Amino acid sequence: MRVYYDRDADLNLIKSKKVSIIGYGSQGFAHANNLKESGVEEVVVGLRPGSTSTAKVEAAGLTVMDIEEAARFGDVVMMLTPDELQRQLYADVLHGSMKEGAALAFAHGLNIHFRLIEPRPDLDVFMVAPKGPGHTVRSEYQRGGGVPCLLALASDPSGNAKEIGLSYASGIGGGRAGIIETSFREEVETDLFGEQVKLIVDLMYEGGIANMRYSISNTAEYGDYTRGPRVIDEGTRERMKTILADIQNGRFTTEWMTENVAGQASFKAMRARAAEHPLEEVGERLRAMMPWITEARLVDRSKN
Incomplete structure (x- = not known):
């Protein structure tokens, strides 16, 4: 896993560019202001008339500019509208309006x-994808931190796309936490799968399922409705x-007590195997890049 930081990025590169942010939702708000x-x-926001x-x-x-004007303006045009609108928007407006040799950027690779x-x-064509919602990208930047970003390249005719992407990611705060090099394929597959299966438990805890669905992308919400029942189906319920029933009839308790009489040999072996799983190693490295996760942690091994 190759990780870059502010020291690896030339912030002056993005500061020398005209940047057009297309859309002003959660991510657009964070990117533009950061x-x-x-x-x-020279940062502008492209919106439809009457937005x-x-x-x-x-x-x-x-x-504020209309989207066509913003597309003509930008040396870097970041597409931050919903996934389902981007194809038509590019075909109708951006394709014919963007400058020769400009950069087209995305925060999701779909x-x-x-x-x-x-x-x-x-x-x-590059991607800078913060691994957090826009309000976190903004709030972490304001407090002097940052949210880790994924960086990927799809096309590099200038030979400078990676440097521009690093500079952009640094400009929104990603270089403070870490900019992780990846591919469009890996970002799409992990993002879609993660949002559809995990269901963003924290958002559900905060305000229920409706709150979670309000906060995620339309793409992920559609995945929730159509793929969720294939994970939690009648077989899962059975x-x-x-x-x-094992709990109610005492079978689980009997099994656990028997394990303790035997000195917890199986239990300790399972614990050791689980501790060596790559998820633990990778998870520890990623969580270290997101300090806000641990600030209000429930478990502090030095105390409890």
Whole structure:
């Protein structure tokens, strides 16, 4: 796992560019404001006429342009509209409006990996994908930290796409936590699978399933409705009933007490195997890049 930090990025590179943020949802809000505060003087937000986000952008001291104008303006154009809108938006507006030799950027790889968008051959195409929701990208930046970002390249006609991507990621705070080099394929597969199966437990804990679905992308919400029942199906329910029955009839307690009489040999062997699993090693490294996870932790092994 190759990880880059602010020391590996030239922030002046993105500061010298005109940057167009297309969309002002959770990520658009964070990217635009973080870049501005990192010293990128020419940041604009591209919105459709009559967008309800216009007032929010202007209140933040940012410039609003219609999307076609923003596409012509940007040396770097970051696409932060919902996945399902990007293909048509690129075909109708960006393809014909973007500067020759500009860079087209994404925060999720779906449309590029599955070739729903086929960018012009003169465009650099890269991805900077923060591994957290936009409000966390913004709040961590404001407190002097950052959210780790994934960086991937799809096209590099300028020969400078990676450096621009690193600089952009640094500008939104990613270089403070770590910029992880990956591919569009890996980002898409892990992101879609992770959102559909994990179901973002913290959001559910905070406000229920409806709260979680409000907070995730439309793509992930669709995956929840259509793939969730294939994970938790009638077979799963029947197996859960069997486990509950083991508890109710005392079978589990008898098994556990027998294990203790035998000196916990099987239990300790299972614990040792689990501790050596790659998930533990990789998870420890990733959590170290996200300090906000541990600030309010329930378990502190030095105390409890």
